[in-house]
Amino acid sequence: MTLLITVFAAVFVTVKWYTRQDDSLKLGMLICMYWGASLMWLVDAIFEYAELGAEYFNPAPIDMLNDAFLGLSVVALGLVVWVARLLITDSKGTVKAALKK
Numbered sequence: 001m002t003l004l005i006t007v008f009a010a011v012f013v014t015v016k017w018y019t020r021q022d023d024s025l026k027l028g029m030l031i032c033m034y035w036g037a038s039l040m041w042l043v044d045a046i047f048e049y050a051e052l053g054a055e056y057f058n059p060a061p062i063d064m065l066n067d068a069f070l071g072l073s074v075v076a077l078g079l080v081v082w083v084a085r086l087l088i089t090d091s092k093g094t095v096k097a098a099l100k101k
Contacts, residue, residue: 001064003041005071009078010034024091026082033078041071 013034017027049056059067087095 001067002071002074003038003045005068006034006037006041006074009075010038026086026089026091029085030078030082033081034075037074037078 010031013027013030017031020027045056090096
């Protein structure tokens, strides 16, 4: 479930980045975080399959729920880091202008 959630997030952000004309949102960092997490979960799935065999494809519902929460947490943490970077770099100067008011 973690792999599935992070791959969907990575594909969504990649498509969004590819279709945008400007790079004002700095989506490259978010893409790298999500594809890196997806690669990490893929390696984890490969090793878990090597350990469990066919039993890997029949997880308990509680394990699926825990994996879903973990996947959503990873996506949310990536978004928090990305928004923090946007606010710190402030490429359009909106935060600086809001603070001057």
